[in-house]
Amino acid sequence: MSFDVHEYYSKLNGGDVLVAFKGSVTTDLINNILEEIEEKMESADEQAKVRKKVYNVLVESLQNLYHHVEELPEHLKNDFESKFGILVVSREKEAYKISTGNFITSEKIKFLKDKIDKINSLSKDELKDMYKFILNHQKLSAKGGGGLGLVDIARKTGNKLEYTFQHYQDDYYFFNLDVFINEEN
Amino acid sequence: MEPISIEGTPKTPSVKFDAATGNIEIKGRSIPENSIEFYKPLVDWLEEYAKGPMDKTTVNVQLEYFNTSSSKCILDVFKKLEAIHKAKNEVIINWYYEEDDEDMLEAGEDYESIIRVPFKMIEIVE
Numbered sequence: 001m002s003f004d005v006h007e008y009y010s011k012l013n014g015g016d017v018l019v020a021f022k023g024s025v026t027t028d029l030i031n032n033i034l035e036e037i038e039e040k041m042e043s044a045d046e047q048a049k050v051r052k053k054v055y056n057v058l059v060e061s062l063q064n065l066y067h068h069v070e071e072l073p074e075h076l077k078n079d080f081e082s083k084f085g086i087l088v089v090s091r092e093k094e095a096y097k098i099s100t101g102n103f104i105t106s107e108k109i110k111f112l113k114d115k116i117d118k119i120n121s122l123s124k125d126e127l128k129d130m131y132k133f134i135l136n137h138q139k140l141s142a143k144g145g146g147g148l149g150l151v152d153i154a155r156k157t158g159n160k161l162e163y164t165f166q167h168y169q170d171d172y173y174f175f176n177l178d179v180f181i182n183e184e185n
Numbered sequence: 186m187e188p189i190s191i192e193g194t195p196k197t198p199s200v201k202f203d204a205a206t207g208n209i210e211i212k213g214r215s216i217p218e219n220s221i222e223f224y225k226p227l228v229d230w231l232e233e234y235a236k237g238p239m240d241k242t243t244v245n246v247q248l249e250y251f252n253t254s255s256s257k258c259i260l261d262v263f264k265k266l267e268a269i270h271k272a273k274n275e276v277i278i279n280w281y282y283e284e285d286d287e288d289m290l291e292a293g294e295d296y297e298s299i300i301r302v303p304f305k306m307i308e309i310v311e
Contacts (some may be wrong), residue, residue, distance in 0.1 A: 027218055031195070034216075049285050052250070056288065061254050066218055070268050094189070135256055137301050148253035156288055 003166035003174050005086070005101070006079075012099050014090040025069050025085040025102075030062045037089060046183075047140050053156055053181050054096050058089065060149040061100050061179065070103045076169050096181040104175045112175070119150055120160045127155045157181050189230055197223050202230055206234065207239030212247045213260075215255040224258035229243060231265035238269050247281035247309075248289065256292070263300045271303045278304045 006022075013020040018040050019033055019152055037058055041051045065085040072080055086101040104112070122130060131151045138147055162178040186204035210230075215276035217223055244266060251259065263278070269275035270276040276299075281291035292307060297304040 030218070035195075048283075049287075053288065054287060056250060056252075059250065063216075063218055063252060063254065126290075132295050132299060135260060135295070136256075148256065152253045152256075 002169045004170070005174055006167075008098055008101070008174075008176070009086050011035070012086070012090070016091040018096075019090045020090075020143045021044075022084070022086040024081045024083045025062070026083065027066070030066060031122070033062065034059065036149060050096070050181065050183055054089075054098075056156055057153050057179055058098055060153050061098050062087065065100050065102055068102060068104075070105055070172070072103055072172060076172060084086045092180075094183045096183070099176065100177045101174055101176045102156045103168065104165070104173050106171050109173060110116060111174075113163075113165070114125070115117070116150065116161050118165055119154045122154075124155070124158065125134065127151060153179055186230075186234060189227065200227060202234070203228065204239070206292075207242040209244040209266075210244060210247075211259075212245070214249050215259070217252075217254070220252070220254040220258045224255070224261065228258070228265060229262050231262065231269075235265060235269050235272070238274050241275040242266065242269060242277075242278065243279040245281065246278065246293075249283070258298065260299065263296055263302065266268075267300050267302050276302050278302055280304055281296050281305055281307045281309055283309050307310040 009022050019037050021029065021033060023029070034055070038055060041054060046054075069083045070087045071082060072084070078172075084103065086099070088097075088099045089098050089101075089121065119127070119130075131148060134148050136152065150161065157179060159182070161179045162180075164176045166174045166176070168174050188204065189200055189202040191197075191200040193213040196214060196217045198211050198215045201208070201210040203209075205224075210226055215223075246259075266276050268280065278295070282289035282293060293304065
């Protein structure tokens with residue numbers, strides 16, 4: 001059975017949600033979400049330190065989506081808009097949780113999974129070294145991505161990146177990433 | 186050389202580059218989806234400036250947020266400044282960070298460890 005993206009989104013959008021979105025990931029959308037989260041966190045009187053971390057991690061998460069969403073072929077599109085992605089920012093216990101999701105083709109899974117597993121295996125200092133190495137040695141892609149987003153997220157949150165790949169149809173999977181920012185950081 | 190003066194936006198910083206004074210300033214937020222477009226003219230300007238820089242170039246970087254796409258472009262800016270410094274001109278980079286913003290301080294220290302130019306870390310206390 002193929003993974004039910006809409007049901008997954010509904011579940012995510014159930015708790016103490018600050019911002020939730022599913023649909024086309026565009027520059028305008030990113031701008032709106034960033035503006036909204038900034039207003040909400042300011043009015044929630046959250047510590048500046050935590051506020052900044054959430055904002056930073058959200059910028060990277062959204063831009064990762066923007067650069068990496070995979071288009072579904074026509075016959076699998078159903079009710080999914082082009083550049084389809086999901087984002088939910090919520091609060092869970094003592095943390096902010098940023099969940100993102102997008103389609104991905106099977107041949108990209110190994111690269112992404114290896115990258116995340118590698119990041120999750122590193123200590124704080126090792127992450128710093130990895131960040132500096134990529135910063136200094138890797139060229140920016142034409143899309144403007146630099147392969148630094150996930151490393152930066154792991155460094156700033158100090159938490160492991162949690163992920164799943166769920167089979168959708170044919171060669172297409174849905175990639176879910178959950179990132180946690182502790183309130184007492 | 187014509188100075189550069191760009192107003193800040195919610196996603197791009199304000200920029201003031203002045204060859205006549207040797208003052209270089211980048212301030213605000215740098216979180217565009219594609220940062221190359223924004224930074225290319227700045228890097229080009231510095232390349233030109235490097236041909237006849239002032240005895241002393243003072244660089245003030247005061248960023249509230251910057252994304253990883255910008256981080257590479259900022260490194261490119263610093264590499265141009267490193268070349269000016271290497272050619273026996275005085276260059277100082279003042280890296281400002283807000284009180285308690287350890288991530289921004291650490292980001293400055295990352296650059297300091299890569300670029301051979303004197304850095305000064307300056308905490309902004311409200």
